[in-house]
Amino acid sequence: MRSRYSAFVLGLHDYLLATWHDSTRPAELEADPPGLKWLGLEVRRAQEDSDRATVEFVARSKLGGRAHRLHEVSRFVREEKRWYYVDGDFPKAG
Secondary structure (H helix, E strand, C coil), X not given: CHHHHHHHHHCCHHHHHXXXXXXXXXXXXXXXXXXXXXXXXXXXXXXXXXXXXXXXXXXXXXXXXXXXXXEEEEEEEEECCEEEEEEEECCCCC
């Protein structure tokens, strides 16, 4: 998860696509909006069960003077000793 966050910060779309499972991988990624600044990543929970894992995280960013939070529970799968992002859900605020 941390390596994918770093790739988002650095705009490394090739890495993001390479670590995205082929069953859900988009053909391409949109460029970040001009002025987007990533501020930090908080991993709240990580759970591994054999070749599957979930990671709950909050990534903070700022765009146009406004703060934003991306809160997701991501699913990963391990194939041939490599982890791939599959998809994620956005928990409801409670």
